[in-house]
Amino acid sequence: MDNKELQRIKSRKLKNSVFHGLIFFCTIFGVIVLALLLYDILKKGLPWLTIDFLTNFPSRFPKKSGIFPGLLGSLWIILLTAALAFPVGVGTAIYLEEYAKENRFTEFIKLNIANLAGVPSIIYGMLGLAVFVRALSMGRSVLAASFTMALLILPIIIISSQEAIRSVPSALKQASFALGTTKWQTVTGVILPYALPGILTGTILAISRALGEAAPLIVVGALTYVSFIPKTPLDQFTTLPIQIFNWSSMPKREFQNVAAAGIIILLGILLLANSTAIILRDKYQIKIKD
Amino acid sequence: MKKIDFKSKSGMQRNEKIVSSVLFLFGIISIFTTFGIVFSLFEETVLFFKEVSILDFLTGKEWTPLFEPARFGVLPLVFGTFLIVIFSSIISLPIGLGSAIYLSEYAPKKARKILKPILEILAGVPSIVYGYFALTTITPIIKSIFPDASVYNALSAGIAVGIMTIPMVSSLSEDAMMAVPNSLRQGAYGLGSTKFEVATKIVIPAAFSSIMASFILAISRAIGETMIVAMAAGSTPKMTLNPLESIQTMTGYIVQISLGDVPYGSIGYKTIFAVGTLLFTITFILNIISRTIVRKFRRVY
Amino acid sequence: MEPKIKIRDMNFYYGDNKALKDINMNIYEKKITAFIGPSGCGKSTFLRTLNRMNDFIEDTRVEGKITLDDIDIYSKDIDPVELRRKVGMVFQRPNPFPKTIYENIVYGLRKNGVNDKQILDEVVEDTLKSVALYDEVKDKIHKSALELSGGQQQRLCIARAIAMQPEVILMDEPTSALDPISTMKIEELLLDLKENYTIIIVTHSMQQAARISDETAFFLNGEVIEHGETKVIFSNPRDKRTEDYITGRFG
Numbered sequence: 001m002d003n004k005e006l007q008r009i010k011s012r013k014l015k016n017s018v019f020h021g022l023i024f025f026c027t028i029f030g031v032i033v034l035a036l037l038l039y040d041i042l043k044k045g046l047p048w049l050t051i052d053f054l055t056n057f058p059s060r061f062p063k064k065s066g067i068f069p070g071l072l073g074s075l076w077i078i079l080l081t082a083a084l085a086f087p088v089g090v091g092t093a094i095y096l097e098e099y100a101k102e103n104r105f106t107e108f109i110k111l112n113i114a115n116l117a118g119v120p121s122i123i124y125g126m127l128g129l130a131v132f133v134r135a136l137s138m139g140r141s142v143l144a145a146s147f148t149m150a151l152l153i154l155p156i157i158i159i160s161s162q163e164a165i166r167s168v169p170s171a172l173k174q175a176s177f178a179l180g181t182t183k184w185q186t187v188t189g190v191i192l193p194y195a196l197p198g199i200l201t202g203t204i205l206a207i208s209r210a211l212g213e214a215a216p217l218i219v220v221g222a223l224t225y226v227s228f229i230p231k232t233p234l235d236q237f238t239t240l241p242i243q244i245f246n247w248s249s250m251p252k253r254e255f256q257n258v259a260a261a262g263i264i265i266l267l268g269i270l271l272l273a274n275s276t277a278i279i280l281r282d283k284y285q286i287k288i289k290d
Numbered sequence: 291m292k293k294i295d296f297k298s299k300s301g302m303q304r305n306e307k308i309v310s311s312v313l314f315l316f317g318i319i320s321i322f323t324t325f326g327i328v329f330s331l332f333e334e335t336v337l338f339f340k341e342v343s344i345l346d347f348l349t350g351k352e353w354t355p356l357f358e359p360a361r362f363g364v365l366p367l368v369f370g371t372f373l374i375v376i377f378s379s380i381i382s383l384p385i386g387l388g389s390a391i392y393l394s395e396y397a398p399k400k401a402r403k404i405l406k407p408i409l410e411i412l413a414g415v416p417s418i419v420y421g422y423f424a425l426t427t428i429t430p431i432i433k434s435i436f437p438d439a440s441v442y443n444a445l446s447a448g449i450a451v452g453i454m455t456i457p458m459v460s461s462l463s464e465d466a467m468m469a470v471p472n473s474l475r476q477g478a479y480g481l482g483s484t485k486f487e488v489a490t491k492i493v494i495p496a497a498f499s500s501i502m503a504s505f506i507l508a509i510s511r512a513i514g515e516t517m518i519v520a521m522a523a524g525s526t527p528k529m530t531l532n533p534l535e536s537i538q539t540m541t542g543y544i545v546q547i548s549l550g551d552v553p554y555g556s557i558g559y560k561t562i563f564a565v566g567t568l569l570f571t572i573t574f575i576l577n578i579i580s581r582t583i584v585r586k587f588r589r590v591y
Numbered sequence: 592m593e594p595k596i597k598i599r600d601m602n603f604y605y606g607d608n609k610a611l612k613d614i615n616m617n618i619y620e621k622k623i624t625a626f627i628g629p630s631g632c633g634k635s636t637f638l639r640t641l642n643r644m645n646d647f648i649e650d651t652r653v654e655g656k657i658t659l660d661d662i663d664i665y666s667k668d669i670d671p672v673e674l675r676r677k678v679g680m681v682f683q684r685p686n687p688f689p690k691t692i693y694e695n696i697v698y699g700l701r702k703n704g705v706n707d708k709q710i711l712d713e714v715v716e717d718t719l720k721s722v723a724l725y726d727e728v729k730d731k732i733h734k735s736a737l738e739l740s741g742g743q744q745q746r747l748c749i750a751r752a753i754a755m756q757p758e759v760i761l762m763d764e765p766t767s768a769l770d771p772i773s774t775m776k777i778e779e780l781l782l783d784l785k786e787n788y789t790i791i792i793v794t795h796s797m798q799q800a801a802r803i804s805d806e807t808a809f810f811l812n813g814e815v816i817e818h819g820e821t822k823v824i825f826s827n828p829r830d831k832r833t834e835d836y837i838t839g840r841f842g
Contacts, residue, residue, distance in 0.1 A: 175682065178752070270414065
């Protein structure tokens with residue numbers, strides 16, 4: 001090998017190293033941002049995180065502000081949303097994977113679901129405003145918000161449930177059918193138990209998404225300043241993210257710290273939800289093994 | 291063995307019919323949703339266009355629907371959205387692609403195992419949190435570099451939207467690169483290529499269409515992103531290319547109006563549906579393009 | 592003796608592709624009938640027409656007539672679910688459900704409305720005994736079936752099938768995924784089971800067909816080339832192609 005060639009190999013190797021460093025930085029960029037974000041929020045929010053903060057109503061005074069109505073509003077909406085979206089989402093997935101014939105109509109439904117997954121969340125808010133709030137006269141209520149959120153997360157639940165159902169080995173389905181069971185019996189006896197961990201994980205992720213959403217609820221008409229808690233699904237409401245949004249846009253600087261405290265609660269709940277998903281999944285898998 | 295008496299199946303058959311009808315109904319709820327979206331948007335939009343000409347709406351350069359004289363040119367909102375797309379893309383596309391290359395081609399298994407969940411966490415952070423981050427962290431940094439920058443500005447929001455869409459670009463592109471068969475890589479390594487050469491000359495070209503599709507999806511997502519821009523970009527509709535100024539996007543406008551007390555049936559109420567229709571149409575077209583690219587150029591290895 | 596199953600002028604299509612041609616066959620009660628032939632010859636497809644498992648594959652079609660006890664199993668009044676209760680099936684690879692041994696065996700019974708614990712307990716014990724698995728697993732019948740060895744799992748799958756008290760058991764290469772000792776145990780088991788059941792077995796192994804079956808049918812390209820008593824088929828085949836196959840001179 002002459003000198004020139006060595007030089008060329010050297011430069012190619014150098015290029016590779018530089019590139020390696022560059023894309024490694026790209027990857028840890030996310031880690032850095034996440035760390036920065038958490039540090040910033042914890043620093044600002046932790047001192048404000050008190051029991052009073054959890055149990056108080058919003059106030060003009062940062063020190064007296066609390067997140068109670070938002071917490072309860074979010075809880076109401078999440079429970080109703082899950083109750084609406086889970087059966088419909090899983091049912092749709094079962095329909096598409098086990099019942100629907102392979103034809104144009106089924107293709108159309110699938111394409112439609114994929115498209116819905118890409119519709120901006122604020123558009124769902126407008127749907128909710130026009131259909132649930134106005135046309136069905138639910139008003140700016142918990143119920144209208146829950147229907148809106150249910151439609152928003154439906155595509156996510158459907159798509160993840162479809163994947164979970166598709167992962168059920170066909171040998172198990174055949175074994176069930178060969179024992180003289182109907183389709184629905186096979187669905188409940190073999191397919192759902194096997195797919196349940198995947199379905200639950202997908203559903204919890206979808207619900208986490210709903211928990212963090214603010215835009216569609218603002219359009220549906222969530223309140224930003226609430227001095228009561230919803231008692232029925234037809235009451236007005238606010239939610240955690242909307243309270244955070246409201247505090248962030250207050251001119252008084254201290255409210256930013258209140259917002260940070262709210263974010264800690266929100267992220268804490270999301271973390272809890274996701275760990276629950278993982279624990280639930282693991283526990284269930286052990287049960288199958290025994 | 292004793293003979294077992296089985297129940298007749300006729301009841302079960304009836305159940306089966308009911309179940310399959312109910313499941314079918316669930317299946318078509320998604321179609322109703324789409325129709326619901328289109329109808330509810332179009333209904334008010336049609337009413338809006340009875341008062342404002344489509345041409346004025348699409349080409350007008352002033353957006354002052356609630357002031358006198360009211361002007362309904364949507365271009366300032368489109369411009370604002372465009373600025374956000376530009377700056378978010380500058381962040382999310384290269385960084386997302388870079389981290390996809392790293393995770394798919396370079397990363398040792400251990401690093402992948404740690405980094406992928408972190409990217410997933412990043413994807414799961416609600417946009418309101420990024421909005422807060424933009425307002426309280428990114429904006430002060432920008433203001434320390436450019437003291438003239440407005441408190442609300444397109445750059446800060448754009449960067450935050452970009453950070454939010456990194457995981458999307460990264461995971462979709464990575465999936466595409468992982469789908470490139472190893473035999474292609476091994477052929478190139480066999481000829482003495484470096485990893486850099488394999489990544490840029492073999493893997494990226496092979497996964498190109500899916501990478502493009504992920505870019506388009508990220509752009510579509512940036513266009514539809516709401517809370518970050520509502521919190522950090524401002525509420526001043528204007529046609530500017532200066533990212534340090536306060537602007538307003540289509541989504542930001544819808545939020546602004548929704549927060550106020552705009553009476554049902556008023557022109558203000560109708561404007562958000564007109565803007566919503568435009569937003570829906572743009573994102574819908576982008577999503578279709580992305581899907582078509584994936585389908586049309588999907589390589590069969 | 593009147594045949595248990597009669598197949599007359601049967602054709603089977605995957606779309607436009609005729610996979611089985613002009614099948615005529617009698618299958619007798621309480622005998623083991625073996626289907627042999629090279630891969631892709633249609634023997635498994637044929638087996639699956641007998642309990643209508645092919646119904647699940649879209650765009651398939653059956654012509655001709657198949658009767659079980661003189662009842663047309665493809666007639667409109669027949670519910671395939673009920674047919675499968677009478678015609679059980681064991682698959683190529685052991686496929687126990689990810690449930691306990693007990694729940695595996697009673698699965699079909701429960702789904703068919705049998706919930707009396709006493710009956711279920713009895714069935715579990717009886718079927719485990721009849722597949723010679725009882726002594727091996729009696730202490731862990733409430734443990735996961737997935738902890739059993741491959742051969743034990745396959746015997747459990749047979750127990751699961753006979754728990755439904757079928758009249759016919761279809762077996763699709765039931766030992767192809769097993770080691771020789773497990774295979775031998777299952778073969779012994781089949782010889783016991785034929786006292787009570789009509790057994791039809793698809794097998795790749797000619798030795799297996801020769802060892803356990805009473806009747807053998809040789810399939811080639813979707814046709815039955817030769818069908819008769821196993822002894823005759825193996826010692827004195829009429830067709831040259833059968834002879835080539837059983838002597839191993841076949842691709």
